[in-house]
Amino acid sequence: MNVPAGLDSALQKLAAAGTLLVALDFDGVLAPLVDDPSSSRPLPASADAVRALAGAPATTVVMVSGRGRDDLAAVSGFAPPVGLVGSHGAEFDDELAARLGRGGLLTDEQARRRTELLAGLQELVDAAPGARLETKPAGGAVHVRGMDPDAGRALLERVSREWEHGDVDGTAGKDVLDLAVLRTSKGSAVRTLRESLGADAVFFAGDDVTDETAFRVLEGGDTDVGVKVGDGDTAAGYRVAGPEALSAVLTRLAELRR
Numbered sequence: 001m002n003v004p005a006g007l008d009s010a011l012q013k014l015a016a017a018g019t020l021l022v023a024l025d026f027d028g029v030l031a032p033l034v035d036d037p038s039s040s041r042p043l044p045a046s047a048d049a050v051r052a053l054a055g056a057p058a059t060t061v062v063m064v065s066g067r068g069r070d071d072l073a074a075v076s077g078f079a080p081p082v083g084l085v086g087s088h089g090a091e092f093d094d095e096l097a098a099r100l101g102r103g104g105l106l107t108d109e110q111a112r113r114r115t116e117l118l119a120g121l122q123e124l125v126d127a128a129p130g131a132r133l134e135t136k137p138a139g140g141a142v143h144v145r146g147m148d149p150d151a152g153r154a155l156l157e158r159v160s161r162e163w164e165h166g167d168v169d170g171t172a173g174k175d176v177l178d179l180a181v182l183r184t185s186k187g188s189a190v191r192t193l194r195e196s197l198g199a200d201a202v203f204f205a206g207d208d209v210t211d212e213t214a215f216r217v218l219e220g221g222d223t224d225v226g227v228k229v230g231d232g233d234t235a236a237g238y239r240v241a242g243p244e245a246l247s248a249v250l251t252r253l254a255e256l257r258r
């Protein structure tokens with residue numbers, strides 16, 4: 001399969017960059033979409049290209065997925081030097097975090113704030129029988145499923161009133177309020193990676209609406225290359241039909257970067 005001429009010339013410029021970051025969504029991009037998410041696997045040609053790129057000079061390859069980090073490691077089969085960022089930018093693998101010189105996505109100040117937040121939430125949850133606190137990489141989620149509906153609603157209102165302001169960001173779901181000390185997205189993860197690695201150019205490929213946050217942090221001109229995989233509106237500069245076509249793009253980039 002050939003790479004379209006416009007994209008091929010963009011890849012040639014990209015491959016000439018000093019330090020290159022290749023960030024990739026996993027599902028629907030490296031791996032064809034399947035009904036059972038646990039059976040998702042990368043196309044062999046894409047996996048080969050990812051490993052070749054990860055071994056190329058001054059090149060860092062990172063999977064940036066909505067899956068949890070451990071789940072992403074299991075289905076992708078990737079391990080260092082391929083980096084893994086899970087939960088839409090909230091979980092960095094240990095080796096990557098160490099390379100970036102941080103304990104993960106949180107700064108020391110944010111980590112302190114998260115500790116305070118979790119202590120405060122635990123106190124509120126302990127006083128409300130049936131409520132549950134889920135600890136998350138950037139904060140915590142208070143669950144009230146199974147509680148008396150009025151008591152559950154009252155608890156979530158109190159949690160919101162006491163904690164959801166300033167540097168704590170809330171996302172309400174069904175019977176749950178998720179609180180985080182930073183707003184993570186694939187875009188924030190790509191920006192953090194670019195800055196920490198001092199990348200001169202970035203390649204990103206994604207297929208879903210959550211990937212648009214990453215396309216939007218790419219730089220215009222001919223520095224960065226964003227590739228949308230499949231249909232749908234996008235801020236990406238390029239588009240390919242599906243994971244097979246992306247395999248050809250990654251293979252070409254690996255060949256140019258060798």
Ligand SMILES: [Mg+2]
Nearest residue numbers: 025027028208
């Ligand atoms: Mg995807």
